[in-house]
Amino acid sequence: MSTSASTTTVPATERLTLRPWTVDDAAAALDVYGHAEVTRWLSPDMDQVPDTAAMRLLLQQWIAESARLPAPAGRWAIQRNTDGRVIGGALLLPLPPGNEDLEIGWQLRPDAWGSGYATEATHALAAWAFSQDVNEVFAVVRPGNVRASATVLNNGMQWVGETTKYFGVELQVFRLRVADLDPAAPAGLRPPGRSGD
Numbered sequence: 001m002s003t004s005a006s007t008t009t010v011p012a013t014e015r016l017t018l019r020p021w022t023v024d025d026a027a028a029a030l031d032v033y034g035h036a037e038v039t040r041w042l043s044p045d046m047d048q049v050p051d052t053a054a055m056r057l058l059l060q061q062w063i064a065e066s067a068r069l070p071a072p073a074g075r076w077a078i079q080r081n082t083d084g085r086v087i088g089g090a091l092l093l094p095l096p097p098g099n100e101d102l103e104i105g106w107q108l109r110p111d112a113w114g115s116g117y118a119t120e121a122t123h124a125l126a127a128w129a130f131s132q133d134v135n136e137v138f139a140v141v142r143p144g145n146v147r148a149s150a151t152v153l154n155n156g157m158q159w160v161g162e163t164t165k166y167f168g169v170e171l172q173v174f175r176l177r178v179a180d181l182d183p184a185a186p187a188g189l190r191p192p193g194r195s196g197d
Ligand SMILES: CC(C)(COP(=O)(O)OP(=O)(O)OC[C@H]1O[C@@H](n2cnc3c(N)ncnc32)[C@H](O)[C@@H]1OP(=O)(O)O)[C@@H](O)C(=O)NCCC(=O)NCCS
Pocket: 037, 038, 039, 041, 042, 105, 106, 107, 108, 109, 112, 113, 114, 115, 116, 117, 118, 119, 120, 139, 140, 141, 142, 145, 147, 148, 150, 151, 152, 154, 187
């Protein structure tokens, strides 16, 4: 791993740009993390963010955390290219307690669910991570989070098992390796004849 990812913008996809958070994103971020239907699925436990001031404080923590972490770890805002709107957040973070496994994760504002944005963000972020001397990333999904488990399977991730070792809560673990990435490309990026099975 090399230096901090805090100022790194992940190579853009057709519809999305993953760029570092700024505190000025607080209002848009609150439209993501101010919803209990988003935060209820996150690990470690995260309360619904109550207001813009609390969101600004959290963003300050995330920005500082990203600055401390070696690349490719970090947190990014997911910005839609057509209107420049921040529709969610994405992360690559070392999983406790060993900090050896690298988690890939995403949170979208509820009105942006169901359009394939998480799949597109996953592909961009994983491809970037794999260009940074990382060979595998892990998604950790709470049992019952069917949208997240569908997303990871759509992205070619492989089921690893269930564990409480990361955050003390039961989590389903999925792994994406370099070799899994290309077959999991978003539909528009697939070679002719590959529908995505
Ligand atoms: C989990 C989460 C990130 C999934 O986001 P998403 O963008 O809806 O997920 P996907 O990228 O997999 O998209 C899936 C849907 O988009 C559709 N889709 C896929 N590609 C598409 C495209 N190019 N255009 C339009 N729709 C598309 C799929 O058919 C699917 O539709 P369905 O939900 O009606 O079956 C989102 O629900 C969320 O933020 N949840 C709360 C936080 C959370 O659980 N995070 C994960 C913790 S592990």
